[in-house]
Amino acid sequence: xxxxEVVTTPAxxxxxxxxxxxxxxxxxxxxxxxxxxxxxxxxxxxLLAIAISALxxxxxxxxxxxxxxxxxxxxxxxxxxxxxETIKTGKRLVTTSGSLWSGxxxxxQVLAAFGTVEHADSYVYAxxxxxxxxxxxxxxxxxxQQGTVEVAIMDRLDIWLDPSCAGFQTGGPRGVGDPGHRxxxxxxxxxxxxxxxxxxxxxxxxxxxxxxxxxxDLPPGWVPTVELTVQVRARPAPGPLHCRFTTRYVSGDxxxxxxxxxxxTGRLVALSRQFAxxxxx
Amino acid sequence: xxxxEVVTTPAxxxxxxxxxxxxxxxxxxxxxxxxxxxxxxxxxxxLLAIAISALxxxxxxxxxxxxxxxxxxxxxxxxxxxxxETIKTGKRLVTTSGSLWSGxxxxxQVLAAFGTVEHADSYVYAxxxxxxxxxxxxxxxxxxQQGTVEVAIMDRLDIWLDPSCAGFQTGGPRGVGDPGHRxxxxxxxxxxxxxxxxxxxxxxxxxxxxxxxxxxDLPPGWVPTVELTVQVRARPAPGPLHCRFTTRYVSGDxxxxxxxxxxxTGRLVALSRQFAxxxxx
Numbered sequence: 001x002x003x004x005e006v007v008t009t010p011a012x013x014x015x016x017x018x019x020x021x022x023x024x025x026x027x028x029x030x031x032x033x034x035x036x037x038x039x040x041x042x043x044x045x046x047l048l049a050i051a052i053s054a055l056x057x058x059x060x061x062x063x064x065x066x067x068x069x070x071x072x073x074x075x076x077x078x079x080x081x082x083x084x085e086t087i088k089t090g091k092r093l094v095t096t097s098g099s100l101w102s103g104x105x106x107x108x109q110v111l112a113a114f115g116t117v118e119h120a121d122s123y124v125y126a127x128x129x130x131x132x133x134x135x136x137x138x139x140x141x142x143x144x145q146q147g148t149v150e151v152a153i154m155d156r157l158d159i160w161l162d163p164s165c166a167g168f169q170t171g172g173p174r175g176v177g178d179p180g181h182r183x184x185x186x187x188x189x190x191x192x193x194x195x196x197x198x199x200x201x202x203x204x205x206x207x208x209x210x211x212x213x214x215x216x217d218l219p220p221g222w223v224p225t226v227e228l229t230v231q232v233r234a235r236p237a238p239g240p241l242h243c244r245f246t247t248r249y250v251s252g253d254x255x256x257x258x259x260x261x262x263x264x265t266g267r268l269v270a271l272s273r274q275f276a277x278x279x280x281x
Numbered sequence: 282x283x284x285x286e287v288v289t290t291p292a293x294x295x296x297x298x299x300x301x302x303x304x305x306x307x308x309x310x311x312x313x314x315x316x317x318x319x320x321x322x323x324x325x326x327x328l329l330a331i332a333i334s335a336l337x338x339x340x341x342x343x344x345x346x347x348x349x350x351x352x353x354x355x356x357x358x359x360x361x362x363x364x365x366e367t368i369k370t371g372k373r374l375v376t377t378s379g380s381l382w383s384g385x386x387x388x389x390q391v392l393a394a395f396g397t398v399e400h401a402d403s404y405v406y407a408x409x410x411x412x413x414x415x416x417x418x419x420x421x422x423x424x425x426q427q428g429t430v431e432v433a434i435m436d437r438l439d440i441w442l443d444p445s446c447a448g449f450q451t452g453g454p455r456g457v458g459d460p461g462h463r464x465x466x467x468x469x470x471x472x473x474x475x476x477x478x479x480x481x482x483x484x485x486x487x488x489x490x491x492x493x494x495x496x497x498d499l500p501p502g503w504v505p506t507v508e509l510t511v512q513v514r515a516r517p518a519p520g521p522l523h524c525r526f527t528t529r530y531v532s533g534d535x536x537x538x539x540x541x542x543x544x545x546t547g548r549l550v551a552l553s554r555q556f557a558x559x560x561x562x
Contacts, residue, residue: 065535066508066556068349068392070376072369087380087390088353092558093507095351095390097378099368109368109376111349111392113507118533125497125531127463182408216406226374226394227347229510231556233532249549250406251514252399254346256552268530271537273554275347275512277373 012195013156014204017046018053026084028054032102034077036156039149042075044225045207046153051100051110052203054082059094059114063199067112068229075100075107087111117199117235130262131186131244133162139187140166142210155192157208160240162186168214183215183247188240197236197263205241206230206259206272212247213255221279223255231271239264253278293476294437295485298327299334307365309335313383315358317437320430323356325506326488327434332381332391333484335363340375340395344480348393349510356381356388368392398480398516411543412467412525414443420468421447423491436473438489441521443467449495464496464528469521478517478544486522487511487540487553493528494536499559504536508556520545534559 017033030053036046048069056064084098093113100108133139139160144151146169165185166172189205191197197205211223242262247255259272298314311334317327329350337345365379374394381389414420420441425432427450446466447453470486472478478486492504523543528536540553 066351068508068510070347070368070392070394072371072376087351087387090353095353097390097392106368109378109392111351111378111390113351118535125464125528125536127527127529183406227349227510227512229349229508229554231508231535231537233530233535246408247406248408249514249552251549254399254512254514255406256512268532271530273510 012191013193014049014191014195014201018049018200020050020054020057020082022057026058026086028057028082028084029079030054030082031079032075032077035152037152040076042077043153043204043208044071044228045204047075047100047108048110048207048228049200049203050080051082051098051108052112052200055084055096055098055110055112056114056200058084058086058098059096061094061114061116063115063117063235064203064230064232065093065113065115065117066229066231067110067203068227070109070227071225072109073102073105073107075102078102080107117232126268128260130242130266131162131260133186136160136188136240139163140170143169146210153208158190158192159209160188168210183212185209185212185214185245187243189243190240196238197241199232199235202232202236202261202270203230205243205261206270207274209243209245212245212257213250216250218278223276223278225274225276227275229273232269233271234263234267234269236263236269237265237267241269250278293472294474295330295472295476295482299330299481301331301335301338301363303338307339307367309338309363309365310360311335311363312360313356313358316433318433321357323358324434324485324489325352325509326485328356328381328389329391329488329509330481330484331361332363332379332389333393333481336365336377336379336391336393337395337481339365339367339379340377342375342395342397344396344398344516345484345511345513346374346394346396346398347510347512348391348484349508351390351508352506353390354383354386354388356383359383361388398513407549409541411523411547412443412541414467417441417469417521420444421451423468424450427491434489439471439473440490441469449491464493466490466493466495466526468524470524471521477519478522480513480516483513483517483542483551484511486524486542487551488555490524490526493526493538494531497531503560504557505560506555506557510554512552513550514552515544515548515550517544517550518546518548522550531559
């Protein structure tokens with residue numbers, strides 16, 4: 001199977017917004033599309049998906065398997081170029097390194113391994129389960145407006161939050177401090193235009209929820225992602241993803257956010273972990 | 282502060298075994314020393330420490346902050362070269378990319394951000410705690426012999442395992458299946474020669490315990506690390522590290538192993554996560 005055979009129909013917004021054209025020397029031309037931003041800055045998961053769209057094609061393998069990105073600069077709409085280097089071509093994995101450039105500004109640096117996601121059910125061990133949350137119709141639809149910030153990407157994604165995680169939006173209790181509550185966001189996510197999830201779009205899904213630290217009394221300001229790693233475990237079945245994002249340790253102005261993404265059949269499809277900063281005033 | 286000012290005294294084995302000499306063009310000369318291996322292959326954490334020793338010097342910053350390595354080939358004793366590229370020089374972080382070469386074979390590919398580890402205590406949130414385990418004198422010293430494999434690196438490190446995690450060595454119950462047990466390794470680790478832990482040697486500490494999947498009935502064979510990410514949170518205080526490594530999800534012949542490393546004062550010093558394969562026969 002070649003990478004081009006697994007590209008889904010380009011009728012969906014996400015595919016148009018992450019399509020790339022191969023140039024010479026391992027370079028790819030693409031663009032940061034309008035409308036995938038939060039307050040004008042492109043969503044980090046979307047930026048990663050553009051880069052992985054290009055690197056996946058360079059790898060000749062159908063699926064990203066483990067992906068790490070360092071975020072270097074905000075992404076603004078306009079043309080971008082992805083440069084790629086093949087680090088190793090193995091039987092099971094192809095390892096690539098690459099950069100997403102906006103003009104001469106490096107926006108993202110990526111190190112990623114590609115292969116074919118396995119569905120071997122011969123051995124499975126799970127010490128964990130999909131998030132426990134009310135059915136989708138009892139959840140809180142994430143609004144496009146968040147305080148004074150326009151979350152434009154919410155035109156592209158439908159997110160339904162577990163009501164006990166939605167206090168930042170509804171004005172209800174934020175959770176931490178109440179017994180049994182944690183710095184955790186739980187909810188469902190689908191593309192607004194009905195595009196099914198695949199291993200490429202999991203890059204976006206891993207970074208599209210409100211930060212779990214919204215449950216904490218952090219000083220106001222950005223919580224920029226420094227690094228995001230995604231492990232892909234399975235191809236998602238049709239239907240919304242069931243997601244849980246948790247922050248356990250805030251120390252030294254830094255924190256992690258761990259994500260678990262499950263498909264509608266209860267299969268784990270991805271694990272993610274971010275390293276983020278509490279911005280200084 | 283320059284990186285050279287924080288290099289500790291080279292009287293310790295680890296410092297000798299990870300020392301590098303700057304060449305031109307961002308290259309560094311070093312060596313994989315004898316005796317840091319498991320069955321002849323250099324420990325992955327040790328290989329990472331050599332690469333980070335070089336990249337840290339290239340960055341001009343004292344501490345690795347978030348580090349990702351992809352493992353490409355086994356490391357054998359002998360000379361190595363580390364190549365480096367500065368991706369971004371920011372106020373708070375310097376981002377570098379680099380490779381560890383054994384001759385013309387690329388052994389490791391690294392993407393890492395360096396800075397100064399903060400000890401800001403103005404805001405700390407913790408939804409977790411150091412591992413609960415018996416005092417060190419009631420733990421099981423990890424032996425140098427593991428079945429037919431010589432774990433030579435155990436001459437350099439002293440690891441004391443929580444007895445309930447040591448069944449693979451003592452022949453006792455392995456744990457999983459018993460109520461309350463998980464695929465988890467808990468224990469203490471110190472350098473055999475008394476070297477104190479610092480942010481560089483945390484790279485080694487994150488990958489020196491027996492795999493947590495030793496608690497599972499996996500088919501025999503290697504469980505090669507594909508990718509290892511380490512987030513450094515604090516400079517360790519003197520004394521052994523208190524460590525917990527947990528695997529929660531084995532699926533499609535892959536699994537993650539999450540590590541938490543705490544110092545002797547109960548401070549979180551690092552989080553790690555590996556992505557590893559179950560090797561096929």
